[in-house]
Amino acid sequence: MAQSVISLDRKPPAGLNKGAFARRMLQIGQALAVLGAIGWLIWAGIAQLEYRWQWYRVEPFFYRVVDGELIWGPLVRGLILTLKIAGLAGALAILIGFLTALARMSGSIAGRAIATTYLEAIRNTPLLVQLFLVYFVLAPIIGIDRFWAGVLCLAFFEGSFAAEIIRGGIRGVDRGQVEAARAVGLTRVDSYRYIIVPQALPLILPPLTGLMISTIKHSAIVSVIALAELSTQALNLISNTFMAFEIWFITAAIYLSLTVTLSFAVTLFEWRLNKPRR
Amino acid sequence: MSETPLVEITGLCKWFGEFSALWDINLSVMRGEKVVICGPSGSGKSTLIRCINQLEEHQKGSIRVDGQEVRPGMKGIEKIRREVGMVFQSFNLFAHMSVLDNLTLGPVRNRGMAPAEARELAMSYLEKVRIAEQAAKYPAQLSGGQQQRVAIARALCMQPKLMLFDEPTSALDPEMIAGVLEVMEGLARDGMTMIVVTHEMGFARRVADRVVFMDKGEIVETAPPEAFFGAPRTARAAEFLSQLLAH
Numbered sequence: 001m002a003q004s005v006i007s008l009d010r011k012p013p014a015g016l017n018k019g020a021f022a023r024r025m026l027q028i029g030q031a032l033a034v035l036g037a038i039g040w041l042i043w044a045g046i047a048q049l050e051y052r053w054q055w056y057r058v059e060p061f062f063y064r065v066v067d068g069e070l071i072w073g074p075l076v077r078g079l080i081l082t083l084k085i086a087g088l089a090g091a092l093a094i095l096i097g098f099l100t101a102l103a104r105m106s107g108s109i110a111g112r113a114i115a116t117t118y119l120e121a122i123r124n125t126p127l128l129v130q131l132f133l134v135y136f137v138l139a140p141i142i143g144i145d146r147f148w149a150g151v152l153c154l155a156f157f158e159g160s161f162a163a164e165i166i167r168g169g170i171r172g173v174d175r176g177q178v179e180a181a182r183a184v185g186l187t188r189v190d191s192y193r194y195i196i197v198p199q200a201l202p203l204i205l206p207p208l209t210g211l212m213i214s215t216i217k218h219s220a221i222v223s224v225i226a227l228a229e230l231s232t233q234a235l236n237l238i239s240n241t242f243m244a245f246e247i248w249f250i251t252a253a254i255y256l257s258l259t260v261t262l263s264f265a266v267t268l269f270e271w272r273l274n275k276p277r278r
Numbered sequence: 279m280s281e282t283p284l285v286e287i288t289g290l291c292k293w294f295g296e297f298s299a300l301w302d303i304n305l306s307v308m309r310g311e312k313v314v315i316c317g318p319s320g321s322g323k324s325t326l327i328r329c330i331n332q333l334e335e336h337q338k339g340s341i342r343v344d345g346q347e348v349r350p351g352m353k354g355i356e357k358i359r360r361e362v363g364m365v366f367q368s369f370n371l372f373a374h375m376s377v378l379d380n381l382t383l384g385p386v387r388n389r390g391m392a393p394a395e396a397r398e399l400a401m402s403y404l405e406k407v408r409i410a411e412q413a414a415k416y417p418a419q420l421s422g423g424q425q426q427r428v429a430i431a432r433a434l435c436m437q438p439k440l441m442l443f444d445e446p447t448s449a450l451d452p453e454m455i456a457g458v459l460e461v462m463e464g465l466a467r468d469g470m471t472m473i474v475v476t477h478e479m480g481f482a483r484r485v486a487d488r489v490v491f492m493d494k495g496e497i498v499e500t501a502p503p504e505a506f507f508g509a510p511r512t513a514r515a516a517e518f519l520s521q522l523l524a525h
Contacts (some may be wrong), residue, residue: 183366185359199373
């Protein structure tokens with residue numbers, strides 16, 4: 001029997017996806033149960049301390065109005081300094097990381113040796129130790145203040161991780177793409193600018209976002225050289241007011257809002273980056 | 279036809295570590311000539327043509343393209359590559375760019391051509407490979423055969439003196455091969471100098487001025503296609519051809 005007519009009516013039978021909604025609801029229920037349990041544990045722990053909450057005293061930590069003039073409080077000033085430190089250090093870290101990645105992949109033996117030494121030395125020693133060394137030993141010699149000592153220290157620390165992320169991303173670009181760029185006669189710089197970097201970017205962005213989030217959080221460590229960023233201000237406020245829980249919760253919330261905003265912005269950017277190819 | 283060869287290879291040797299990939303290759307290709315290179319896999323065909331534009335570096339011997347010596351690690355290799363178009367087995371279209379941008383990148387960046395002029399040039403080549411209606415699409419949205427035709431157009435956009443084809447139809451579904459070969463035959467009729475690594479023996483018969491048979495990194499036999507396919511002089515070539523025709 002030669003029945004060769006291709007069937008044009010290929011609708012799925014009714015009820016094919018019937019279980020999907022129920023499964024989705026069950027998953028949401030599970031997530032809520034876990035979050036609820038964690039919330040209850042925290043609440044119970046704090047309740048047991050018989051802590052006296054003083055949320056009404058919090059407002060002046062953000063701002064005060066004196067004689068009709070707005071004066072920013074310590075937490076806002078700390079936040080601004082944190083943004084400056086993390087922003088500068090993050091940007092420098094990406095630059096340092098890119099240059100180190102290029103040096104590691106270059107044909108120059110000296111370049112590879114210097115890059116590898118930097119990478120292993122910085123990546124494998126504690127940031128706190130590096131910070132003390134730079135601030136007390138190096139900074140007086142090269143004549144930089146505590147702000148730049150903190151920024152450069154963070155930048156070189158995060159840069160060592162950025163280097164490996166970026167190198168991995170560039171390695172992840174298909175070899176054929178690089179060969180085609182060379183075959184067309186693009187210069188090395190043009191190959192990177194038009195072919196390699198644009199294709200490595202979607203591979204690099206997710207881990208690099210993680211690194212930038214780390215940079216924001218690691219910026220708290222410069223409090224040890226008495227830079228008045230967010231964590232320093234929080235510590236000072238706590239020693240003056242003994243409102244440890246309120247201030248740490250607020251500080252954590254500020255850091256969280258910074259990092260979540262960053263994640264969200266990068267996710268949007270990634271989505272735009274990947275759109276045209278589909 | 280001018281007297282000096284466009285490509286002149288003498289005493290070329292290449293090793294991958296201890297492995298001898300090419301041994302004492304001598305080959306000249308005149309302007310307008312079409313040379314098909316064939317041979318079993320691993321015989322060094324691809325390596326040979328990849329040495330011509332220095333995607334592979336040779337260690338001994340000399341390669342001249344249009345009178346200019348091509349040396350490993352040389353400065354200004356880009357200038358030579360711009361005169362040598364290359365088509366890869368796996369197409370290698372720039373995945374993040376539209377078809378049109380794939381074609382205009384070279385002329386704009388390498389030749390300093392105005393973008394509008396480059397687009398016009400690109401569209402004329404896309405029409406030539408009969409794919410102009412796909413100009414706005416991305417490579418992943420095209421079939422293999424369409425991608426390969428775009429790759430040919432991209433190479434032509436640099437207006438090269440020589441075209442290298444590295445097994446251009448080996449990664450294609452059977453029904454896609456004819457379209458690509460047709461484009462290549464049209465190119466041959468227009469007088470392009472071509473060096474083609476391929477197992478398409480029909481194409482070789484129709485287009486090639488010479489067939490070069492390679493085995494184990496050496497050129498074993500060079501002959502016009504009728505002679506090569508009709509009566510190969512060497513036993514190795516005869517064996518290769520019989521295996522090719524067996525299926």
